Amino acid sequence: EPEVTQTPSHQVTQMGQEVILRCVPISNHLYFYWYRQILGQKVEFLVSFYNNEISEKSEIFDDQFSVERPDGSNFTLKIRSTKLEDSAMYFCASPSSGVAGTQYFGPGTRLTVL
Amino acid sequence: QKEVEQNSGPLSVPEGAIASLNCTYSDRGSQSFFWYRQYSGKSPELIMFIYSNGDKEDGRFTAQLNKASQYVSLLIRDSQPSDSATYLCAVNYGGSQGNLIFGKGTKLSVKP
DSSP states (O other): OOOOEEEOSEEEEOTTOOEEEEEEOSTTOSEEEEEEEOTTSOEEEEEEEETTEEEEEOTTOOTTEEEEOOSSSOEEEEESSOOGGGOEEEEEEEEOSSSTTOEEEOOOEEEEEO | OOOEEEOOOOEEEETTSOEEEEEEESOTTOOEEEEEEEOTTSOOEEEEEEOSSEEEEETTEEEEEETTTTEEEEEESSOOGGGOEEEEEEEEOSSTTOOEEEOOOEEEEEEO
16 A cells, blocks of 8 residues: 655644644655544544645635645645644555545544643 | 545454445545545545445455445454554545545544
C-alpha cells in the first residue's frame, strides 16, 4: 500500500491559537484530501485540493481553515483560531495510482485544543 | 443530503465464523463504494472497493453491491481475532476524484 505521511502525530494547543498540520501525499498526485474524525464519530470530509487550488469543500471548512501547498511535495491544513470543537483526528488522503476513486489515508494528526 | 448508514454494532462473531457487515446509501448517483478497516486510534485502512453490481472477492473478504437496493455489504470468512476493528463503509459520489462520504462504522468483535 502506498504511503502517506503526516506530522505531527499529536498536537496540543490552546484555544484561539493557530495550528498547522502537514501532509506528504503519495508522490506525483495532483489531488489530495483532508478529513477529520471527532472521537467516537464518523470520518468527515473537509476539503479536496487539486493542482494548487481547492476543488471542493464541506460546510465544516469555514474561514478558519485554509490549505496550502508550500512546496512541491508538502501540503498543509491551517486552523487560524482553534476552538475546543476542533479537537479531532485529522487525516490527509491521497488517491491511488492504479485504481480510480480509491484513497489512502495517512496516519493522522491528533489535535487537542485546551 | 447524501447519507451512508451502517449498524453501529457491536457485532460479535466466534473465531472461524462469517462476519456480515451491511451499509446503505441514499444517492442513486453514487459511483464507487469502499470498505475501510479502522483499528482504535488508527487511520482508516482500505480493504475493498467495488464499482459494479454483484460480488467481488479478495482473499477472505467479499464485497457485494446491489445498486437497485442501494446496498453494499462486506463478508469476512474465517474471521480471526485480528479482524476485530471498526469497519467503515464509504461512498464516492463525485466521480473518480470525488470526496468520500463515510458511515459511522460497525464495530466487529471476533471472539477466540
